Amino acid sequence: MNTSEVINPDLAKERQNATVKLDEMKSFLGEMIYLNQENYRSAIKYRDVMVKTIKPISDENFYNLERDQKYQMIFKKSLEMFEFVNENKIESVMSLFNIGSVFGLEKILFNLHFTMFRDALNVWGNPEQSAYWQKYLTENAVFGTYVQTELGHGTYLRGLETTATYDKFTQEFIIDSPTLTSIKFWPGGSGKSCNFAIVMAKLIIDGTDHGIHAFVVQLRSLIDHKVVPGIEIGDIGRKFGFDATDNGYLKFDRLRIPRNSMLMQFAEVSPSGQFTRKGNELLMYATMLLMRGNLPLVGAYYLSISSTIAIRYSCVRRQTADSNGVEPQIINYQTQQIRLFPALASAYATLFSALNLREILLSIQKNSDNFKNISPDDLAKLHALSSGLKSLVFSDCLKFAQSNRLCCGGHGYSASSGLSQIIQEADAACTYEGDNVVLLLQTARYLLKCAQKGISPHLEFNNFNDVKNSNIYKQFSEYLSFFHRLYEELSNEVTGKLFKLVKEDRMAPLDAWNCCSFQLTDIARVYIEIFILNSNLLCVYKNGLIENQRALSDLMELYILYSITDNYSGNFLRMNILKPETLNQFKEKMLDLLPIIRKNAVALVDSFDLLDSNLCSSLGAYDGRAYERLLDFARKSQFNEKEVHEVFHKYLKPFAQRQKLRSKL
Amino acid sequence: MNTSEVINPDLAKERQNATVKLDEMKSFLGEMIYLNQENYRSAIKYRDVMVKTIKPISDENFYNLERDQKYQMIFKKSLEMFEFVNENKIESVMSLFNIGSVFGLEKILFNLHFTMFRDALNVWGNPEQSAYWQKYLTENAVFGTYVQTELGHGTYLRGLETTATYDKFTQEFIIDSPTLTSIKFWPGGSGKSCNFAIVMAKLIIDGTDHGIHAFVVQLRSLIDHKVVPGIEIGDIGRKFGFDATDNGYLKFDRLRIPRNSMLMQFAEVSPSGQFTRKGNELLMYATMLLMRGNLPLVGAYYLSISSTIAIRYSCVRRQTADSNGVEPQIINYQTQQIRLFPALASAYATLFSALNLREILLSIQKNSDNFKNISPDDLAKLHALSSGLKSLVFSDCLKFAQSNRLCCGGHGYSASSGLSQIIQEADAACTYEGDNVVLLLQTARYLLKCAQKGISPHLEFNNFNDVKNSNIYKQFSEYLSFFHRLYEELSNEVTGKLFKLVKEDRMAPLDAWNCCSFQLTDIARVYIEIFILNSNLLCVYKNGLIENQRALSDLMELYILYSITDNYSGNFLRMNILKPETLNQFKEKMLDLLPIIRKNAVALVDSFDLLDSNLCSSLGAYDGRAYERLLDFARKSQFNEKEVHEVFHKYLKPFAQRQKLRSKL
Known part of the structure; x- marks a missing residue:
């Protein structure tokens, strides 16, 4: 579509009338998100280069694509993003906010690789193991995922049924899925994409259960990507959202892996089958803490996007005449404001508390020698805080994603609004990394x-x-x-x-x-x-x-x-x-x-400094030209590639002929 | 999958322990839904034949299909359903509950044809027009839709911009979309399926605006389904849900239609261009009332399905060990009960109030000679009641659809759970046929x-x-x-x-x-x-x-x-x-x-008497074998058709080679 600089006049007026000083507010938020002024400037600079180097999904008719097309596109762009980040050495200034300028609300395909897989190898592996894997990680030859949940088992780690039985004669572990409920289910990227995984399994030596441990398992050949014999693996099928992610299932049939595949920083199995615990196990949890500690920022990102879309569109949209026959902007209605503005307030509140939690975590990480000296008391407190905040943030995020969608009426239901994907993402986030209710109860236990x-x-x-x-x-x-x-x-x-x-x-x-x-x-x-x-x-x-x-x-x-x-x-x-x-x-x-x-209101959402490519929204774009974009999206529907859909010849015409015949009988 | 008669033992136990007398409760509900015992028996009888005649979508891997596949399947089965209903002459005993035994949560494709299009021809057309169209309706040659909303205009009828200008020289109306915002947007089935439509447009004669009226417009050829010249028409692209529905957009370029295309029961345009209002316009609104009056029953259907799924699964699912190391059924947890049971209570409350509203409407219809003698007071009261109930029902429906999905944890997020589609349907229903907040305000105005x-x-x-x-x-x-x-x-x-x-x-x-x-x-x-x-x-x-x-x-x-x-x-x-x-x-x-x-709880959801094919759910089936079904669904993912996805050869392998090269530099 024509992206000339014409701004919807209603939206322009809102911006003129604001008292907020926009540039200052942008800097204020940006410096907090990127920790300091220098990082912030750098992040913005690279963002601008990035969207020119990698075509944002918002320019790719993304929301009209079928699942396989989405998957392929995200796969390709994820790899492009790695190369971009590597070449420019800018990992430290990457955030959801600038990655989102290419990916919108989509996740980079191998995000579990960069979080759980990499961190687990580093923290749970002993020094030799970490060094060994570091080589492959640097080469980007190995793409890993993290495999924990099973068909029958979620958050309750001790309930996992997958077994890793040590065979001291061959010095191997035998990974097995002994029951239907033990089949691994859900790990992101395992269905089709990844070639390696950390698999959580119950360690058994000579018939003795030694609890759950982590094992590095190759899933697919590095040469031809074929599945390693002994594993049945595949995609789990469609989900509410997450179209571009290949969540997978894995069934192990007595798969043998070498002894060294067990990550041995916190527990060891000797060649002869001797089991010993060692090191500070707390550290294991501290790693997961950092990961959960980052989730509220994800919620803040979703909330900021959904508010930006709903507030801008509510200024553009006019509905139901007043006494002079003029249709007011819907943002004038109190029933609209009472939904839009608490959502906006929640977006800011979430951002501020997410940043505060991160600051606390970083300072403790720094003062405890990368968590090595963290006290059990501090760990418990941080666990309670990060669990509870994750829960509240995503419950609010889902609630307001939903109400923002409703505030946008019918057009909010179009995939092009971007609002439905926020609902799907927020909904998932209420469950993943700890069910929201279970997490609240963990906080309560601490209290x-x-x-x-x-x-x-x-x-x-x-x-x-x-x-x-x-x-x-x-x-x-x-x-x-x-x-x-x-x-x-x-x-x-x-x-x-x-x-x-x-x-x-x-x-x-x-x-x-x-x-x-x-x-x-x-x-x-x-x-x-x-x-x-x-x-x-x-x-x-x-x-x-x-x-x-x-x-x-x-x-x-x-x-x-x-x-x-x-x-x-x-x-x-x-x-x-x-x-x-x-x-x-x-x-x-x-x-x-x-x-x-x-x-x-408009100045406060403009302050989030989200590009149109972050929003991926026909309704929320900066220029407010919602109707042009809706029509453009409609015209690009895959259903419109042919004038007459094949259903006519296959079904409707024969039906009409049968009916005609019948009526003549 | 093997559908032997083995029932999950936890679920069997729940059924044994219930005090509810199941058969009696089923009859009680069934007789209310189908108005009497005879209809109910007949409906159940035909339901059993129907699911043998038309393969239910639950047996078709439906939730794993892409949009076009879903559309085709629903198109085909919709036609099969018409033939089945026609041949057996059972229109009077059809309800969402037995149609859903084939279609699950999906709508029959031409539902606007059977509601708005058909009713509008009958009620808004004068006797000659009704008779004329009746012929084509009986033959099933014409499939119509109802075209009202525009890009810029929703519920506010007077705001519509599409014009129907009378040309007295040729005795035609010229239908035109004069602006971007006047382009028709959203009508179900108009994108690709329907060949006719009732189009709402502003009547203009000699420069005078006579308000909004209804016009019958042919959209596509009955011979080859090609689009009539003068209309740009197409699908509007993907939406939050409604994959199988081709909501459309229509742009008229001075399309000429004969004078007789205007439905003239309540207003007439003579050949010379004389405009006269006539008849009881209230009747026009009474028709729409009946339609809205049926919506709460739709909400009750969704609520009953989502409760059935969530409650049965909560009996089957076990999570987190008690002090004896046994994982309890999750339905034992208070935090689960406090979400599941209010949803169940709401399902019953909604069903009862929906049925009560229908009874009131039917009795007034009967006593007012098919609404012809309805008093303005009664109409206002019924409008307030049906508007408000529609609003409350779908707000609750959405709230509980969402919380039932969360109650089912990760597996609830699989499309196979069926829960996500309920959210998508309920979400849409909060907007269509009147925005929920706008409707509440209409009720308040009456109060x-x-x-x-x-x-x-x-x-x-x-x-x-x-x-x-x-x-x-x-x-x-x-x-x-x-x-x-x-x-x-x-x-x-x-x-x-x-x-x-x-x-x-x-x-x-x-x-x-x-x-x-x-x-x-x-x-x-x-x-x-x-x-x-x-x-x-x-x-x-x-x-x-x-x-x-x-x-x-x-x-x-x-x-x-x-x-x-x-x-x-x-x-x-x-x-x-x-x-x-x-x-x-x-x-x-x-x-x-x-x-x-x-x-x-289980007996109360069993009482809804929903077949597994109504539920379309891996988690909610009668036998409780959730894990088998989840795995079965996973194996049938379209992503699993090939062992190695083409992304490997297209993207990952070249990437790995580039990286290897780079690391050697």
Whole structure:
């Protein structure tokens, strides 16, 4: 389509009327995302080169493609991306935000290779093993995946059934899938793409079960990509989303692999079959922590995209006449604002808390010699925090992805809007890397332990003292205190109930825990909400530019008022923390904030600095020319390649003839 | 796969432990769905023949197909279905439930033909026109669709831009798309399938705009299906769901159609260009009412399917060991029950209120001589009720479709689960036939008018007096009174605010309305909630079998307690209708109900009497053999047709060679 510089006039007007200083806000966010000014400049520079070197999927009619075409395209571009990153040596300034300028919402095909596979070889392998594999990793000859879940087993690691039985005579492990439920299922990239894998399996020596360990297994030949004998492997078929990913299944039939295939940093099997544990196993978990710690940023990316699309389109779209017969922009409607702006507030809140979590993790990584000296207490706290935040972020991300899609009406349902893919990605993220509910319960378990020990679980940030003396803090301290009280009350309520069930009713502890689990998820939520509020206070405080700080603090206030009146209202009243009148006032205050935020809504999404190629959206592009893009997308439908679809000759014509005959009988 | 009769033992046990009498519950529901015992028997009989005559899509690897394959399959089976229904003369006993035994969640391709197109010809056409078209309809030569929405215009009918300009010299209308935004967009089946359409366009005679009218337009040749000159027409490309539907776009370039193409029952254009309105226009809306009135039943169908899948799978799936090392069925977990059972309760509540609405509509249709004598008051009331119910039903349907998918963990994300398609269908239904928020505001508009007139908007059913003397009613009357008070309080609050804004603050009425619109949606919701509760009371009362009535009343109590503590808790407390302590008690009562409902959960989904071919689900099949089906689906992935995917030769191998070269430099 013609991409001339004409901007939709309604959208242009929104930009003119904003008080936010755009360039400054972009820098503010960019420097936080890329850690400093220099990285940020570098990332933006390479982004511009990148989208010229590798054609973004937004220019490839991507959402009209069939699954196989999508897979091939992402496969090809993933390899191009590696070469680009390698040649320019810019791995350190890569983020979802600039990778997304080529890939939109799609994932690079071998992402498990660069995260789990590579990290596992480095951290779980002993020094010789790490060095050995490093060579192949550098050469990019080996593409690996991480194989854990089975048909019958998910998060519960000890339940895995795949066996690795040591044969001391040949000094090999025999990897086997003894049951239907033990068949490996879901690992990304294993279906067709990868040639290697880390496989988690139960180690058995002389009939003794030594628990779950990691094994490096070759899946396909490096020469011709044929499947190694002893493995049945394939794609698992279509999914809700993830069209371009070949999630796979793997069935092992007594596959033999050499002894050295077991990663032996934390446990060893000697040639004669002697099993020994060694090293600091905590380190194993710390690796996974870093990975989970990065997920909230993924959620922030999705939220920022979906808000950008829905808010821009709501300025362009006009619907239902006012008394003068003029159709207003739909963003004028309160029912639209009350959905769009909490989503926007959540996008910022998520971004700020994700960045804060990352900062905390990086600082601990640095101070603990790459986690080697991390204390069990710190690890437990970080685990609780990152689990809970991952859960809240993606639940919100899904909720708002869904409501943003609904805010865009019929056209939001077109794949070209990009909104449906965000739903599919957010939905998956509520399950992968830990089911959202299970994760909340893990956070709650930590919180109860703190309660038992009589210690506060809440984090005090290094630089929070400065914040506490600021006006921003004063503005929000009362709200914060409400949430602290809510946490205390809910925590007391559920610990009291637990105590009663166990001590008075003599219930088994696990059963009592189960009877309280719904309420336990609540305290985890409130705990994380407090972390989110603190993170936001910190970031709003950091933004020294008065206009921009004001816009962010308005948004934060909306976030809080929406939380209080929507999600938590019943609990606040039930616990007598808020009076009915106060809640009524808060509700009115929230509604009054909407037109204020509306003034900067477009500027606030523009500040995310997402390219049209990040958005991949007919509705959300910078120029607001939604209808041109929808029509363009329609014309490029694969169904339109022929004027008359073959169904006419195959089915409709013979049917009509039969019917004619029948009517003449 | 081998479909022997082995039932998963966990599922078999659930069935044994149930107190619900299954056959009786099936009949009870079946007779309500098909209006009487005779129809029900007949429907079930034909269903069994049908699935033997037309191969259900569940046996066709449907969820692994690409879009074009799906489209072709549904096209073919839709025609087979017409022939089956015609030959057996069973149109009157067809419902979504038995059509779904072949089509699962898919729609018959020409559903707009049988609803909007056919009804519009009959009701909007004058007697001669109806008779004329009847002939072609009977012959099944013409397949029509209904063309209303445009790129720039949705629900707001008067905003449509497509013009039908009368040329009195040739006695033709000239149909034209004068702007980008006037291009017709979305009509189902227009992209490739249909050869005729009802097109809504603005009638212009001698430069005078006479408003929107309906025109019959031929789109494609009956001989060779080629597009009629003067129209650009095509598929609009991929969407979130609806793969098998060819939603289309249509651009008219001064297309000439004969004068008689305008449907002239309610307005006429004489050969000389004289325009006259005539007849009772209300009738036009009554037709659309019947159509919208049927939508809640669609929601009930989706909800029943998603609950059946999620509940059965939750009995089969085991996860995370208890203290004895045994992994419990996940349905044992409270956090699972608190999501699954409100969804189940909502499925029943939706079914009962959908059936009740249909009964009311049918009775009014009967008593008003097919709506000819319907009073404007009745029409307004039915419009408010059917709009609001449609909105609530699909919002709940989407919410629970989503939470049922999450309840099924990773495997729920496989397309084979069937859960993702329910999300896609429910999501669309929140927008089509009226945006859910817009519809709530229409209900609210009616409610405010009632308030102004000082009349109660609530329906009293014909047979409600019997109910009122029953024990069931006594059990629930207090709950009901809470909702009535909530309605009163919220209604007073918002009318007070409106009054203040208009009278004191001198705001323009439309602006004041907009400032209250968020709260207005709330009163509409509570109003509809009361209708749902009454409908449920009625149906629970009707079920005379003690065990089954008990199971239904438990479920209804859960529905109410969940509504009170989840959706409405803040409002109940804020309005001082419930005290904090009462809410605490309700919350505990709700949690206590969960294990009671669990006893009958499987029996209650079995009662929906859905065949495996309705469910189209690897996870939800009657025998509970989820893992076999998942593996079977995986093996049938189109990606597995070749051992080595072509990406290896095209991309990976050349890449590896380049990398090797590079590392040697």
